Structures are given as C-alpha cells and as structure tokens.
Amino acid sequence: MPSRVMARGIEGVFHDLGEFKVEGIISDFSPREEAILKNMSVDVIIVDPAIFAHSSAGNAKQYISGYTDAPVVAFPSVFMTEEAARQYDAVLSLYDSPADIIHKLRSAVSSPKDSAPTEGSELSAREKDILICVAKGMINKEIADIFNISIHTVITHRRNITRKTGIKTVAGLTVYALLNNLIDASSVE
Amino acid sequence: MNEMKFFSPDMKMSDLIEINYRLLQVLARLGMNIGFGEKSVARICAESGMDTNAFILICDMYSCPGYTPTGEALKAADPMSVVRYLHNSHSFYIEDGFKALEEIMDELVSPCSDNQKNVILDFLHEYRQEVEKHFEYEEKVFFPYVESVVKGLSGGDYSAATFEENHSNIEEKLNDLKNIVMKYLPPACNRKTASDVLYALFSLSEDLEKHTNIENCVLVPMVNRLEAGKEA
Numbered sequence: 483m484p485s486r487v488m489a490r491g492i493e494g495v496f497h498d499l500g501e502f503k504v505e506g507i508i509s510d511f512s513p514r515e516e517a518i519l520k521n522m523s524v525d526v527i528i529v530d531p532a533i534f535a536h537s538s539a540g541n542a543k544q545y546i547s548g549y550t551d552a553p554v555v556a557f558p559s560v561f562m563t564e565e566a567a568r569q570y571d572a573v574l575s576l577y578d579s580p581a582d583i584i585h586k587l588r589s590a591v592s593s594p595k596d597s598a599p600t601e602g603s604e605l606s607a608r609e610k611d612i613l614i615c616v617a618k619g620m621i622n623k624e625i626a627d628i629f630n631i632s633i634h635t636v637i638t639h640r641r642n643i644t645r646k647t648g649i650k651t652v653a654g655l656t657v658y659a660l661l662n663n664l665i666d667a668s669s670v671e
Numbered sequence: 672m673n674e675m676k677f678f679s680p681d682m683k684m685s686d687l688i689e690i691n692y693r694l695l696q697v698l699a700r701l702g703m704n705i706g707f708g709e710k711s712v713a714r715i716c717a718e719s720g721m722d723t724n725a726f727i728l729i730c731d732m733y734s735c736p737g738y739t740p741t742g743e744a745l746k747a748a749d750p751m752s753v754v755r756y757l758h759n760s761h762s763f764y765i766e767d768g769f770k771a772l773e774e775i776m777d778e779l780v781s782p783c784s785d786n787q788k789n790v791i792l793d794f795l796h797e798y799r800q801e802v803e804k805h806f807e808y809e810e811k812v813f814f815p816y817v818e819s820v821v822k823g824l825s826g827g828d829y830s831a832a833t834f835e836e837n838h839s840n841i842e843e844k845l846n847d848l849k850n851i852v853m854k855y856l857p858p859a860c861n862r863k864t865a866s867d868v869l870y871a872l873f874s875l876s877e878d879l880e881k882h883t884n885i886e887n888c889v890l891v892p893m894v895n896r897l898e899a900g901k902e903a
Binding site for chain 2: 499501580647651
C-alpha cells in the first residue's frame with residue numbers, strides 16, 4: 483500500500499471495529515518485502531493495485547498469490563477497470579463505510595477462492611439428491627448410509643448447498659426443494 | 672477504546688434524527704411524537720419517562736455497527752428503560768412488522784399455484800410463531816427476572832447466563848426467506864410486490880439484529896453487573 487493515509491485509514495477502521503488487525507504494511511516491493519509477505523501468516527491481503535502500476539511484475543493478484551494463499555482484496559487509489567477488479571477476491575472503495583469494509587473482508591476471508599462463481603453456483607446433481615433427503619427430514623447418518631458416503635462428506639455437501647443457496651435452516655431448504663419441484667408436498671411431514 | 676458516539680443528551684432531537692433517520696422507529700416505539708421543536712434529547716426523554724442514558728445507548732446501538740458500550744455507559748443507564756424499549760419493540764414486531772409483512776407476502780404469492788402459495792406462507796407463518804414464542808419467553812421469564820434484580824430481589828436459580836444460553840437465533844429463518852424471495856420465487860409471483868417484500872424483509876432483519884444486540888450487549892451485561900453486586 484503506497485499511500486500512508488490509506489494504510490492508516492484501514493488501521494483506524496480495524497482498530498474501531500475490532501474484528502481484524504493489521505499485521506504489517508508493505509509500501510512497495512523489494513526482495514525484502516517479498517520475504518515478509520511470504521512469511522506473514524495472515525487471513526487477507528489488502529493491496530492498492532497502483533503499487534504495480536510502474537513495475538514489470540504485471541498482474542497484482544497473480545503476483546501476490548505466488549507468495550501467499552490468503553485472499554487478495556483490492557483497495558485502489560486510482561480508477562481500476564472492471565476487468566482488473568474481477569481478479570481480486572473483493573474490491574474496497576475509498577468511499578466504503580467501515581462496516582462495509584469489514585463486511586467485504588469477512589466474505590473474502592470466508593469464501594474459499596477456488597469456489598469463485600465461475601466454478602458453478604448451481605447445485606450439482608449429488609447436492610440436489612442430498613438436499614432432497616434433508617428436505618424430507620433425514621439426518622446426516624441416514625443420508626450417509628443411503629449414498630454410501632461418510633458423514634463428513636454429507637456435511638461438506640450440506641455446507642456447499644447452504645453456501646450456494648444462502649439458505650441455512652432445514653425448513654428453508656424444504657421450501658427451496660418444494661419450489662424447485664425437487665420433492666412434492668406429500669413427501670414432507 | 673470505542674470513540675464512535677454520535678449522540679448526547681444536550682443535542683436537539685431533530686439533529687439526532689438528521690444523523691440517523693432510522694431512529695424514527697425507536698422514537699415511535701417509545702411514544703415520542705414528531706414535532707420536536709427545539710427540544711433537546713434529554714428534555715424529550717424526560718417528558719416521556721425514558722432514562723436519557725438508556726435512550727442514547729439504544730440510539731448508539733442502532734447507529735454504530737459493531738459498537739460495544741463501555742462499562743461506564745452501561746452503569747449510567749437504567750435497565751428498566753431498556754426493558755421498556757425491548758418490550759415495546761416486541762409489540763411492534765408482532766402487531767405491525769409481521770402483519771405488514773404477511774399482507775404483502777400474501778399479495779406477492781397470490782398469482783401462484785395453491786401449492787407454492789402454501790409452501791411460502793406456511794414458512795412465514797411458522798417463523799412468526801417461532802418468533803412469538805421467543806418473545807414470550809423474554810416477556811414472561813427474562814424481563815420479570817431483570818425487574819426483580821433491579822429491585823434487589825432474589826431471582827431464584829435463574830440468571831442472565833441462563834438467558835444467554837437459551838437465547839436462540841431468530842434471524843436465520845428470516846435470512847432464508849430473504850434468499851428464497853430474492854432468488855427462487857416462482858415466476859408467477861407478483862414482481863412489483865417482490866421488491867416491497869424484500870425491502871420489508873431486509874429492514875425487519877436489520878431491526879431484529881439490532882434488537883438482539885441490545886439484549887446481548889446492553890441488557891445482559893447490565894444484569895450481570897447487578898448480579899455481581901448482589902453477591903458482593
């Protein structure tokens with residue numbers, strides 16, 4: 483983050499809201515900074531893409547990903563094209579409220595980047611099968627037995643179903659299944 | 672640590688609303704009527720029998736996301752004024768909030784097949800019952816307990832910790848409903864109403880979230896302090 487003012491701003495927001503903490507501020511890239519980046523254990527990286535404007539390093543997101551698995555969030559000091567924005571796990575704006583900033587970081591941290599929307603946010607056939615069982619009121623153990631999979635796998639499927647649909651409760655999932663004609667009303671209850 | 676306070680007893684009530692117009696609903700629930708003139712926050716609180724410090728705490732909780740009141744702020748405020756606000760909010764949710772939501776929800780799904788209609792309306796209905804049960808518990812068990820602690824009486828085996836343990840999450844289903852309306856509504860639905868419904872859902876869920884925060888971050892610590900004082 484080349485701008486001290488922006489870095490201080492983030493520190494201030496984090497300080498006030500308490501959920502995140504600034505582990506370090508890197509203001510440009512040198513072998514020293516790269517080493518720091520590689521060895522920092524952080525949940526999220528916030529970068530002003532302007533830091534790469536005059537370097538040969540090219541794509542900021544790719545560059546940083548070479549050093550850390552943490553999600554990379556852009557906080558641009560200058561205009562950024564939509565195409566450029568899309569490569570980041572989230573994009574903060576100078577005009578975001580502190581709450582918005584925390585919210586965006588929270589979602590960037592909680593959504594594993596491999597599950598970017600391109601990977602398909604529609605339910606897979608297997609997920610639909612499992613959803614039907616959940617809607618019918620079956621417990622994880624029963625579902626695991628039917629499909630001959632581990633309970634752990636059932637839980638992973640259920641987590642993915644909730645991530646994709648945004649629906650957490652069994653009652654809510656049942657409504658989803660009914661509205662999408664995955665089950666009919668007679669098979670509930 | 673937390674220097675995000677916007678409101679003070681001496682400011683004009685009209686400025687308080689200018690800072691956050693969503694506080695209008697807080698005022699309405701406390702019977703504070705619009706037409707403030709140049710009256711201060713403290714003056715209007717006094718007129719409606721509300722403790723000013725408690726009122727400001729509630730306004731801060733509504734207006735500053737992530738705000739956790741300091742021990743001093745909690746100590747200065749009257750717990751029964753907080754209970755009064757929470758109690759009036761319960762009545763508001765049941766009598767106005769849900770009623771309005773059910774009405775537009777009805778309108779929304781009226782063009783759908785009976786099956787689809789029932790699925791959605793039943794979900795809302797069950798949710799409403801769940802919320803009513805949740806409120807009823809607070810009204811019948813927790814609030815009376817708070818009152819007895821404030822009066823220095825013994826609350827029996829019950830404690831704020833018991834309340835916290837059993838304080839269920841009532842926003843989850845509302846959030847599900849939001850997603851269902853936003854993403855999976857049958858095509859036959861009344862699209863014009865859909866955005867009204869969503870608006871109502873978002874605002875109710877935001878309001879309930881603040882409400883829960885006031886219970887957990889204001890009232891519970893207040894009671895914890897009184898409980899500790901009693902033992903000492």
